[in-house]
Amino acid sequence: MCELLGMSANVPTDICFSFTGLIQRGGNTGPHRDGWGITFYEGKGFRTFKDPNPSFQSKIAELVQSYPIKSRAVVSHIRQANRGGVNLENTHPFTRELWGKYWTFAHNGQLADHQQLETGRYRPVGETDSEQAFCWLLKQLEARYPEPPQDMVGMFRFVAQCCDQLKERGVFNMLLSDGEYVMTYCTNHLYWITRRAPFGKASLLDEDVEINFQEETTPNDVVSVIATQPLTGNEMWQRMKPSEYAIFHYGECIDNNALALVDVPFAAAKPGCQAPLESLN
Numbered sequence: 001m002c003e004l005l006g007m008s009a010n011v012p013t014d015i016c017f018s019f020t021g022l023i024q025r026g027g028n029t030g031p032h033r034d035g036w037g038i039t040f041y042e043g044k045g046f047r048t049f050k051d052p053n054p055s056f057q058s059k060i061a062e063l064v065q066s067y068p069i070k071s072r073a074v075v076s077h078i079r080q081a082n083r084g085g086v087n088l089e090n091t092h093p094f095t096r097e098l099w100g101k102y103w104t105f106a107h108n109g110q111l112a113d114h115q116q117l118e119t120g121r122y123r124p125v126g127e128t129d130s131e132q133a134f135c136w137l138l139k140q141l142e143a144r145y146p147e148p149p150q151d152m153v154g155m156f157r158f159v160a161q162c163c164d165q166l167k168e169r170g171v172f173n174m175l176l177s178d179g180e181y182v183m184t185y186c187t188n189h190l191y192w193i194t195r196r197a198p199f200g201k202a203s204l205l206d207e208d209v210e211i212n213f214q215e216e217t218t219p220n221d222v223v224s225v226i227a228t229q230p231l232t233g234n235e236m237w238q239r240m241k242p243s244e245y246a247i248f249h250y251g252e253c254i255d256n257n258a259l260a261l262v263d264v265p266f267a268a269a270k271p272g273c274q275a276p277l278e279s280l281n
């Protein structure tokens with residue numbers, strides 16, 4: 001399966017530490033060799049870096065790793081291709097304009113019959129089920145909200161309802177951001193952590209790197225990180241439940257539905273499958 005990485009922060013923050021762990025999973029400690037991408041929001045604009053090559057060998061990834069771009073919202077993805085060729089047009093994240101904002105999306109999973117998803121004016125450029133689902137999702141939002149919504153939490157809850165429909169077609173773990181909010185939706189594998197004062201040390205699982213966040217932050221900083229699998233081994237990550245969504249705004253989780261859901265353990269992935277198809281009894 002692919003892997004996701006997202007960040008929401010109350011002050012512009014670099015994601016070099018987490019990204020260092022993620023890129024090792026792109027062909028070194030993990031099998032996700034089919035490209036990677038990352039989008040940083042800055043004001044109303046964004047910077048996106050993509051490469052269809054394995055991230056752990058990518059010179060572009062080395063640039064991003066060493067160049068501390070600071071952002072309040074980040075969406076990143078490393079790919080293990082199942083639909084569409086290994087090329088730039090099929091490399092996540094994908095970005096489109098809606099309501100005068102840039103929306104960025106990344107997906108982990110595989111959807112059946114994705115060609116049946118009507119996308120209206122939002123036409124996919126590549127061949128992936130992920131981009132098709134993103135365009136379909138934007139079409140649903142535009143139909144529901146012809147004008148920019150005032151209630152953003154309500155809007156993201158509507159997104160979660162759309163995600164409930166998409167997960168009926170398969171595995172749908174995703175990240176979605178407009179640069180101010182970051183939303184995540186889980187089918188089977190997603191974790192998140194919020195770091196705030198008093199900050200401590202953290203050690204990556206995929207690289208022999210340790211950081212003392214107290215030396216890198218101020219007492220007022222709040223940073224949340226979302227990942228397919230925990231990136232550090234000495235911190236307490238929150239495991240999301242199937243059908244759980246979470247909405248982050250400037251670092252804080254402001255809404256989720258975890259308390260309304262029953263947790264379900266999933267079986268191990270079968271060879272050739274993107275993710276488990278049925279839960280353990």
